[in-house]
Amino acid sequence: MATTTMSSAPGGHRKRSSVSSKLLQRWIMYCVAAFCIILSLAVILGGAAVLAIFLAYRPRGPRLDIPTATLNAAYLDSPGPSLNADLTFLANLSNPNRRIDLKFSYLQIDLYFQSTLIATQAVRPFAERRGESVLRNVDMLSSEVALPPDAANAWQNGTAPGGDGVSLRLMGKFRTRMVIGGWLRYTYWARVHCDLMVGPPPAGALLGRQC
Template sequence: MVLTKPATVRFNGLDAEPRKDRVILRQPRSSRTSLWIWCVAGFCFVFSLLLIFFAIATLIVFLAIRPRIPVFDIPNANLHTIYFDTPEFFNGDLSMLVNFTNPNKKIEVKFEKLRIELFFFNRLIAAQVVQPFLQKKHETRLEPIRLISSLVGLPVNHAVELRRQLENNKIEYEIRGTFKVKAHFGMIHYSYQLHGRCQLQMTGPPTGILISRNCTTKK
C-alpha cells in the first residue's frame, strides 16, 4: 500500500490554511563598558579632587599670609640739564633714586623685565632698563636711575610748555615703571605684572631738586 500525502487545496494560489508569520525575538546585547573608560573616569575624578584640595589649600595660605604687592616710590631726584638745540629738539639729564619695597614678612619677590620711562605730557622722552634682582622679606632697595634725553623731538605745543615751565622754575615730569614680579612662599610660586607711576614736580636745572611727588603702584 502506498500512502500519499494529501494535496493541499489552494484557492487562487493561496493556502487553504493561513500561514502564521514568525516573529524572531533577539536578546539585547549587554553593554559592557571597556576597562580603559573606567580608568579615564577614575583618573578624572581623582584629578578633580586634587584640584579642589589645592585650591582650598592655596586659599587658606593666602588668607593666612595676606600677600601684598611691592611698593614703587621715588624719594629723591635731581634735574641736571634741559636745553634746546632747535625749537623742537631738546636734551635733558635727570637722575633719581627709585625705592623698591617688599612689605611682605613671609614672601620673597624677584623683579624681572624692569623698565623705567620718563614722560612729559604723555610724551616718552627717556627710558632705562634695570637688571633683575631678588628682594627678601620686608626688604627695601634703592636703585639709582639715570634718564638722559638726547635730541628728543617734541610737538610745538609741548616744546612751548616746557620752556614756560623752565621760566617758572617748576617742571612737571611723569615716571612710569613696568616690571614682572615673581613671588615665592615655600613651594608656592606665582607671578604678575606690576605698574608704578610717579608724578614729579621739580625746580629747574642745573640744581633742580624734587619739590613734590605722588606715586602709586598697581597690578
C-alpha cells in the same frame, strides 16, 4: 531521512547588538561624569588652597618711592621741537611683605612728560628678603625726543629761569617672583608709578612727589 536546517533569527542578533551599544554609551557617560566631578573637586581644592595661602601670607607687591631727583639739564632743539634732558633720581624699591621674599629678574623704568615717552632705563636685577629695601641711582637721558607743540610750550615755560618746573611721571615695570614659605614660587609683572615735580635746571630740585 529528512534533514531540517535551522537558522538563527536576524532579530535576535540586532537585539544583542543594541543592548551592547547601550551599555557602552552608559559606561562612557559614567566616565565623563566621573571626570567632571574629579575636575570640579580639583578646581575647588585648588581655589581653597590659594585662598588659604593668601589669608596666611597676605602677599603684597613691591613699593617704589623717589626720595630725591634732579633735572640736571634740559633744552629744546628746533625745528621739531626735540627734547634733550638729563634726569637723575634715587629709587627706593621696598618689599612690604613680612613672610615673602621677592626676586626681580627684569626691571624697566619709563619717563613720561604729559603723554609722551621721553626716556627709558633698565635696572640691574636683584632680590629682597622680607621687609628689605634696595636703593638704586638711575639716570634717565632724553635725546632728540619729538614733542607736540603744546607739550613743548609747557616744557619751555616750566624749565625757563624762574619757571614753576615740570611734572613728570615715572612708570616701572618689574618681572617679580614671590617666594612664599621657601617652597612656593609665583611669577608676575608688577607695575608701579610715581608723579614728580622738578624745578628748572641745572639745580632742578625735587619739588614734590606722589607714588
